Amino acid sequence: TLxxxxxxxxxxxxxxxxxxxIPHLATLGWGVGPGGEIVNTYPYFVVGVLHLIxxxxxxFGGIYHSLVGPDxxxxxxxxxxYDWRDKNKMTSILGIHLIFLxxxxxxxxxxxxxxxxxxxxLYDTWAPGGGDVRCITNPTLNPFIIFGYVFKSxxxxxxxxxxxxNMEDLVGGHIWVGALCFIGGVFHIVTKPFAWARRAFVWxxxxxxxxxxxxxxxxxxxxxxxxxxxxxAYPSEFFGPTGPEASQAQAFTFLVRDQRLGANIxxxxxxxxxxxxxxxxPSGEIxxxxxxxxxxxxxxxxxxxLRGPNGLDINKIRNDIQPWQERRxxxxxxHAPLGSLNSVGGVxxxxxxxxxxxxxxxxxxxxxxxxxxxxxxxxxxxxRSRAAA
Numbered sequence: 001t002l003x004x005x006x007x008x009x010x011x012x013x014x015x016x017x018x019x020x021x022i023p024h025l026a027t028l029g030w031g032v033g034p035g036g037e038i039v040n041t042y043p044y045f046v047v048g049v050l051h052l053i054x055x056x057x058x059x060f061g062g063i064y065h066s067l068v069g070p071d072x073x074x075x076x077x078x079x080x081x082y083d084w085r086d087k088n089k090m091t092s093i094l095g096i097h098l099i100f101l102x103x104x105x106x107x108x109x110x111x112x113x114x115x116x117x118x119x120x121x122l123y124d125t126w127a128p129g130g131g132d133v134r135c136i137t138n139p140t141l142n143p144f145i146i147f148g149y150v151f152k153s154x155x156x157x158x159x160x161x162x163x164x165x166n167m168e169d170l171v172g173g174h175i176w177v178g179a180l181c182f183i184g185g186v187f188h189i190v191t192k193p194f195a196w197a198r199r200a201f202v203w204x205x206x207x208x209x210x211x212x213x214x215x216x217x218x219x220x221x222x223x224x225x226x227x228x229x230x231x232x233a234y235p236s237e238f239f240g241p242t243g244p245e246a247s248q249a250q251a252f253t254f255l256v257r258d259q260r261l262g263a264n265i266x267x268x269x270x271x272x273x274x275x276x277x278x279x280x281x282p283s284g285e286i287x288x289x290x291x292x293x294x295x296x297x298x299x300x301x302x303x304x305x306l307r308g309p310n311g312l313d314i315n316k317i318r319n320d321i322q323p324w325q326e327r328r329x330x331x332x333x334x335h336a337p338l339g340s341l342n343s344v345g346g347v348x349x350x351x352x353x354x355x356x357x358x359x360x361x362x363x364x365x366x367x368x369x370x371x372x373x374x375x376x377x378x379x380x381x382x383x384r385s386r387a388a389a
Contacts, residue, residue, distance in 0.1 A: 001021045001022065001025070001044055001045075001047055001048035001051065002045065002048035002049070002052065004017075004019045004021055004022045004044070005022070005041050005044050005045050005048060008022070008038070008041055010038065013237070013238075013240075013331065013335075014026065014038070014237075014238045014239075014359075015236075015238065015239055015240030015335060015358055015359050015360075016240075016335065016356065018357070018359070019359065020359050020362060020363060021044075022038075022041075022044050022238075023234075023238035023239050023359060025043065025044050025047060026038065026123060026238045027122065027123050027233075027234070027235060027238060028111075028120075028122060028123070029120055029121045029122050029123050029133040030043035030044065030047075031043045031044060032123050032133055033132075033133075034129065034130065034131070034132045035129070035130040035131055035132070035237070035324065036123065036125070036130070036131050036235060036237025036238060084203065084204050084205045084208070085203055085204070087192070087193045087198060087203055088192045088193070090203065090208070091188045091189075091191070091192070091193050092188065092189050094188050095184070095185040095186065095187065095188030095189035096185065096189065097185075098181045098182075098184045098185035098188065099181065099182060099185035099186070099189075101177075101181045101185075102177070102178045102179070102180070102181030102182040102184075102185060103178070103182075104178075105174045105175075105177045105178035105181060106174070106175070106178035106179075106182075108171075108174050109139065109171050109174040109175045109178060112135065112136045112139075112167070112171045112174075113135060113136050113137070113139060113171065114135035114136070114137050119135055120135075121133045121134050121135040121136070122134070122136065122167060122171075123235060123237075123238075124167045125231065125232060125235035125236065125237060125301050126165075126166065126167070126232065126301050126304075129324070130301065130302070130324045130325075130328065131235065131237055131301060134167075136167050136168060136171045138168060139168050139171040139172040139175055140168045140169045140171075140172030140173075141172050141175065141176075142172075143176070145169065145172075146169065146172055146173050146176050147176075149161045149163065149164060149169070149173070154225075157297055159229065160225075161173075161222070161226075162222075162225045162226045162229050162230050163229075163230075164230065164232060164233065165230075165232050165299055166232065167232070170232065170233060202382075202385045202386055202389045204385050204388065204389065206381050206384055206385040206388070207381075207382070207385035207386075207389075209381050209385075210377075210378050210380075210381035210382035210385055211378075211382075213374045213375070213377045213378035213381060214374075214375070214378040214382075216370075216371075216374045217371045217372070217374035217375040217377075217378055218371070219371070220367045220368070220370045220371025220372075220374060221367070221368065221371035221372070221375075222371075223363075223367040223371075224363070224364045224365075224366075224367035224368040224371060227239065227360055227363045227364050227367070228242065228243075228337075228360060228364040229242060230242075231245060231300060231301075234360070236300070236332065238359075239358070239359045239360050239363070240332075240335050240337055240358040240359055240360050241300075241332035241335060241336065241337065241358075241360075242298075242337065242360065243295075243336060243337055243338075244292075244295035244298040245295075245298060245300050245332055246332050246333060246335065246336035246337065247291070247292040247295050247336070248288055248292050248295055248298050248300070248303065249302075249328075249329040249330070249331075249332035249333040250292065250329075250333040251277070251288035251289070251290055251292040252288065252303065252325075252329045253326070253329050253330050253333050254277075255277045255278075255288070255317070256321060256326055256329075258277065259277075259317070259318070263277070265277040265278060265314075265317065265318075266278060266314050270289060270290060274289060274293075275289035276289050276290065277289050277290075278312060278314070278317075279293060281293075281296045281297075281311065284310070284311075285310055285311030285312075286310060286311035286312040286313075286314070287311055287312060288312070302324075302325045302328045302329055302332075303325070303329075305320070305322075305325070306320065306321065306325075335356060335358060336358070337358035337360040337361045337364075338358070338361065
């Protein structure tokens, strides 16, 4: 974070500077103004310093306990002593971890909501006028809506939990996760493992490692899907546009240009006989024409105001396009999440001096590979622990 703060250029968007930490802090609402503009970097400096101090304390603690501290804690601190085969102690430790996770999710929700000591708000890319920091006053608590995401298909247009598209559902989901983690934590602390659980699981250090690797793998793979497709939890103002968003932005930019030059955007035909600027989707909605038709179901804050009950509204496109929508689309058009591992980025038609790799590309590929190799590690250690049981 301190490295990113020291290299920050106010005139450039975050995603053009190769940042991955400041965008996350900006999503939490720190240092951000209307439209996603970074107006104050001091909060990022504070966060970086706090983490630097914390890492020093943890590092010192690790050195102390490995070199100076007692070999075992049971004698002086029985609460912290354990044996890998002690099933009751292991589930109690699981319960404590769940309570900490629940506290984290709950603190996030409290911070996002109004009317409490932690109230601050989150950056909402869907706020009118191009995004802003706001407090979530009415989080979604309806279990059918929240768990509807969990039971959605991950394929096609359904999108599983990565399809979340509003801050109310996002904060409500954290409230539910916090509550369930608290309940699960208390349950695992006050109860002993049931007979079927004692038989089903392997109770050894390597087995616990394999379980942890499986959980981390799931989180990594889920995060890679989330950051690639979702522009609500990962606002495009900070992380750059999604692939479909960059494509639709290009169609929109040229539509705006040619409409100004006198083109009839409602009836102009392209070389294939389909609409050059606008056409019909499979379900009959008016969508952008050309190659971007495959991304016809994209939802993005800069284009949604131009929709009506039957897709894009031609009257709105002719009369209601705002300058901020034009600027944002033009910026997104030239910052598609493309690029290779050697950092040579940009679209195939770019000049050689362009060298841009989207944070979405980096975060997606890194989390996918971490998730995959953690899964391989889970298979390896679970097999070893099962064989040794």
